[in-house]
Amino acid sequence: MSRHHPKNTTLADFAAGMLDEGRSLVVASHLAMCGHCRTFVAALEEAGGQLLTEVAPVAMASDAAARALRVLDSEANAPRAGERKNAAMPVWQPERNTLLDYELGPWRQVAPGLHHRVVKVPPGGGTRVFMLKAAPGMKIPEHTHTGTELTCVLSGAFIHEGGRFGPGDCDDADDLDGHTPLIDGDEACICLVAMQGELKLSGLLGRLMQPFVRI
Amino acid sequence: MPTEANGIKNAADLARLIEAVAATRDREAFAALFDYFAPRIKSVLMRSNTPPAAAEELAQEAMLTVWSKAAQFDRTRAGAPAWIFTIARNLRIDAVRREQRAKVLDLESTEFLEPPQQPDDELDAGEREQRVRRAISALPDDQLKVMRLSFFEGKAHGDIALELQLPLGTVKSRIRLAMNRLRDLLGDLT
Ligand SMILES: [Zn+2]
Numbered sequence: 001m002s003r004h005h006p007k008n009t010t011l012a013d014f015a016a017g018m019l020d021e022g023r024s025l026v027v028a029s030h031l032a033m034c035g036h037c038r039t040f041v042a043a044l045e046e047a048g049g050q051l052l053t054e055v056a057p058v059a060m061a062s063d064a065a066a067r068a069l070r071v072l073d074s075e076a077n078a079p080r081a082g083e084r085k086n087a088a089m090p091v092w093q094p095e096r097n098t099l100l101d102y103e104l105g106p107w108r109q110v111a112p113g114l115h116h117r118v119v120k121v122p123p124g125g126g127t128r129v130f131m132l133k134a135a136p137g138m139k140i141p142e143h144t145h146t147g148t149e150l151t152c153v154l155s156g157a158f159i160h161e162g163g164r165f166g167p168g169d170c171d172d173a174d175d176l177d178g179h180t181p182l183i184d185g186d187e188a189c190i191c192l193v194a195m196q197g198e199l200k201l202s203g204l205l206g207r208l209m210q211p212f213v214r215i
Numbered sequence: 216m217p218t219e220a221n222g223i224k225n226a227a228d229l230a231r232l233i234e235a236v237a238a239t240r241d242r243e244a245f246a247a248l249f250d251y252f253a254p255r256i257k258s259v260l261m262r263s264n265t266p267p268a269a270a271e272e273l274a275q276e277a278m279l280t281v282w283s284k285a286a287q288f289d290r291t292r293a294g295a296p297a298w299i300f301t302i303a304r305n306l307r308i309d310a311v312r313r314e315q316r317a318k319v320l321d322l323e324s325t326e327f328l329e330p331p332q333q334p335d336d337e338l339d340a341g342e343r344e345q346r347v348r349r350a351i352s353a354l355p356d357d358q359l360k361v362m363r364l365s366f367f368e369g370k371a372h373g374d375i376a377l378e379l380q381l382p383l384g385t386v387k388s389r390i391r392l393a394m395n396r397l398r399d400l401l402g403d404l405t
Pocket residue numbers: 002004005006030034035036037038
């Protein structure tokens with residue numbers, strides 16, 4: 001069970017459909033592993049439904065319902081074109097090259113013990129999405145960022161000033177936070193990260209990594 | 216919820232209509248749902264600055280999706296208005312991201328690593344609806360107002376600040392307070 005959750009405002013933006021795609025992907029990964037936050041999102045959707053019943057209606061065109069029924073006639077009961085195919089899948093499995101339906105780039109070593117892989121989310125909202133894999137005992141370079149950074153641990157664990165983050169845990173950091181995460185335990189730590197703004201790394205490792213994270 | 220034409224009095228009536236569409240492809244039930252929801256979906260979309268013609272089209276599309284997905288509706292998991300809210304929301308995301316060939320994450324179709332919490336038998340749909348209603352009405356008016364504009368109407372924080380003539384920081388902190396309060400009241404709701 002996750003102990004670190006996205007901010008409530010982040011979950012609200014997700015429920016309202018206002019989060020950019022990259023951050024939505026990270027939140028969805030957390031939700032897949034956190035029943036508490038799923039419950040909250042469902043409650044927010046219930047709230048959205050109630051607000052929908054209370055809103056003052058705006059008249060549709062006079063033939064709107066008839067037009068919809070004609071469309072139903074022409075399509076009979078066939079599945080509607082363009083409807084998304086629902087595939088059942090866990091969030092991520094190491095042998096797969098997809099994450100929640102998004103294609104993943106190859107793992108690339110960016111420094112000893114540190115691998116990086118792009119998650120192919122269409123550009124938009126200035127958010128970059130990637131996975132990081134860090135070896136046991138490794139210290140991720142100290143960094144700050146100019147925008148927000150949303151991280152979900154997929155496997156393994158890290159520790160930083162904010163506590164210990166294990167599988168499913170989410171680190172919802174804003175631009176004021178600085179980190180020096182240390183990989184905890186004897187398993188590599190794999191994280192999914194959506195980052196807005198520029199990452200500022202320090203130290204030798206940071207300079208090695210910089211060209212790779214600035215995609 | 217005030218009584219409508221078609222005798223719709225509450226969310227349970229709406230749920231029965233969706234179930235009738237699912238079970239027998241009931242066109243009268245669909246028409247009743249259309250008359251109830253399409254003008255409300257159009258209204259919300261126009262509030263979030265969607266032009267009227269586009270709002271009308273999206274409302275149409277939402278109702279056609281209600282028809283095709285009716286079998287997936289499960290009143291123990293979500294109330295009828297909540298279910299239709301998510302359909303309209305996903306279509307709006309689709310429309311915004313369409314040029315980028317983007318996907319809408321469909322959690323309902325995802326097989327979770329951690330099994331979903333079982334719906335609590337003791338807490339039926341009506342009770343859940345009441346608890347959410349009470350939680351919303353427990354919000355102070357100033358928080359409810361920004362929450363409605365931000366969460367429901369999808370307005371940017373800066374636009375809300377202009378509309379209400381408040382400093383941006385005040386808008387942000389009211390939204391944060393409202394959402395933290397809702398989490399306190401609803402976080403353990405199953
Ligand atoms: Zn959570």
